[in-house]
Amino acid sequence: MSKYIDSIIGHAIGDAMGVPTEFCIREKLLMNPVTEMKGYGSHSVPAGSWSDDTSMEIATIDSFIEKGCFDYYDIMNKWLNWINYAEYTANNEVFDVGRTCLKAIHNFSYGISPLECATNNINLNGNGSLMRILPVALYSYSKKLKEEEIISLTNDISSLTHSHNISKLGCYLYVRFVIYLLEGLSKEEAYKNIQFLDYSSYGEEAINCYDRVLKNNIKDLSLDDIKSTGYVVDTLEASLWIIMNSNNYKDAIIASTNIGNDTDTIGAVTGSMAGIIYGIESIPKTWLDKLLRKNYLIDLATKFEEKVGK
Numbered sequence: 001m002s003k004y005i006d007s008i009i010g011h012a013i014g015d016a017m018g019v020p021t022e023f024c025i026r027e028k029l030l031m032n033p034v035t036e037m038k039g040y041g042s043h044s045v046p047a048g049s050w051s052d053d054t055s056m057e058i059a060t061i062d063s064f065i066e067k068g069c070f071d072y073y074d075i076m077n078k079w080l081n082w083i084n085y086a087e088y089t090a091n092n093e094v095f096d097v098g099r100t101c102l103k104a105i106h107n108f109s110y111g112i113s114p115l116e117c118a119t120n121n122i123n124l125n126g127n128g129s130l131m132r133i134l135p136v137a138l139y140s141y142s143k144k145l146k147e148e149e150i151i152s153l154t155n156d157i158s159s160l161t162h163s164h165n166i167s168k169l170g171c172y173l174y175v176r177f178v179i180y181l182l183e184g185l186s187k188e189e190a191y192k193n194i195q196f197l198d199y200s201s202y203g204e205e206a207i208n209c210y211d212r213v214l215k216n217n218i219k220d221l222s223l224d225d226i227k228s229t230g231y232v233v234d235t236l237e238a239s240l241w242i243i244m245n246s247n248n249y250k251d252a253i254i255a256s257t258n259i260g261n262d263t264d265t266i267g268a269v270t271g272s273m274a275g276i277i278y279g280i281e282s283i284p285k286t287w288l289d290k291l292l293r294k295n296y297l298i299d300l301a302t303k304f305e306e307k308v309g310k
Contacts (some may be wrong), residue, residue, distance in 0.1 A: 002277035003182055003276055004138055004305040010249065010275020011057065011268045012297055013287055015050045017257045018267030019043055020201055022051075022096070026228065026260030033258045037290040048290040049090040052097050052251055053131040053268040058297065059088045060135050060157070061304045068307060070139075070153065072114035072160060079105050090292040095263070098230070101128040104161040115156060118127070118163035124167040127235040129158035133171045133263045136271050137178035141219060142308045150175065151201065162232070170232040173210065174269065177240070181276045187243055191218075209233050219244035228261040235262060239269040249274045249282040 020041025021034055033044070039047035059078040060070075067074050081087040083105055086094050100119075107117040118124075136157050140150045151172060158171040173194055180190035195214050199207050210233060212218060218240050226241050227234040238259060246252040252274040256267040288294060 002301065002305055005301045006275040006280045007134060007138065007178070007272045007305075008057075008061075008301040009277075009280050009288075009291070009294070009297060010283065012050050012054045012274035012294075013037075013291055014253050014256055014267030014269070014271020014274070015053045015264050015289065016048050016090070016267075016273075016291055017253050018263035018265070019045065019049055019051050019096075020047075020128055021257055021263045022261070024260055024263070026258070029258040029260055031226070033254065035257075037287045043237050045093060045095060046292070047090060048292040049093075050292070051095065051264045051268075052101065053130075053265050054090075054297075055082050055088040055094075056101070056132040056202065056218045057134055057268075058127075058300055060132060061300055062088070062140070064135065064302070065307050070136075070157065072156070074140055075157075076105065076108040076114050076160060080109055098126055098128040100124045100126050101161045115159055115163075118159055120163045122164055122166065125162065125164050125170075125232050126230045127170075127232045127262065127265050127269075129160070129162040129167050130170050130174055130232050130235060130267055133157060133175060133179065136171075137175040137182070138304070139308050140175065141182040142305075144154050147198075150179070165202045166209050167232050169202040169206045170236045172199075173213065174236060174239075176295070178273060178276065183272060187273075187277060191240070191244065200280070210236075212237060213240060217244075223259075226259070228259045228263070228266055230262045230265065231237050235266055235269060238266045240271065242266070242270050243273050243277070246274070249278040250284055253287075 020038045022042045038049045063074045063078050086092045104117040154172045154175050155168045158168045226238050228238045242255045256270040
């Protein structure tokens with residue numbers, strides 16, 4: 001199966017599994033863990049519904065399919081259609097939209113150019129760009145982009161909603177890790193490799209925020225050391241911690257579903273990486289069967305891969 005499908009479906013499954021447990025307390029979840037795809041938990045949506053994480057990702061993919069490139073104006077317009085008309089949703093309903101993303105999209109609707117829509121504020125470093133950056137990793141891998149090209153594209157796509165260096169660096173760390181996985185490296189090799197890249201363009205303030213990833217081994221931390229908030233650093237740490245401490249897709253997603261707080265985004269980020277590592281065949285059939293608009297997502301992933309390959 002295509003790694004595009006593996007990662008995009010892996011992302012959507014992790015997202016949908018985490019939707020009903022979002023905002024729940026970790027301790028309560030661990031006492032009675034969720035192990036099947038459910039609905040009507042934290043949000044009044046049926047089982048298999050994905051959130052803004054997948055909606056913004058697939059809107060970006062659909063834009064690329066139409067335009068043959070990452071057209072920032074078209075991406076923003078498609079996000080507007082998502083917000084205003086519920087396009088790119090699982091069940092024709094928009095829910096759980098991040099305020100920073102929403103503000104940037106609204107800024108675009110007022111006539112502000114795409115790369116000027118985000119607010120460069122250290123207090124606005126949520127995970128809203130990390131959750132949707134997967135297409136950049138897939139494209140960069142397929143096109144064998146040079147390092148400076150990967151950095152530039154990642155920074156731009158992040159900056160449509162999140163332009164602070166902390167957010168941009170979090171996206172770049174994820175993109176680079178995913179590229180290494182796509183190249184066939186083990187997760188251990190990929191992790192070692194991201195610790196030795198040049199991050200100097202992001203500045204010391206941003207780099208220091210990722211010390212636990214870059215200077216230590218995130219795998220060695222205990223669960224109690226891992227935060228699962230919507231802060232981009234916490235989300236990346238939690239997702240990498242789960243990936244490094246699990247051995248199959250199912251266990252990785254059960255861990256992300258029950259880690260508490262921002263479980264849909266941690267599930268989406270974790271699921272995309274686990275999908276690449278273990279393949280769509282490793283995803284429990286009961287989860288796949290409940291994923292809404294599964295065939296649409298597979299078709300979109302296939303068309304994206306074909307378009308990138310041209």
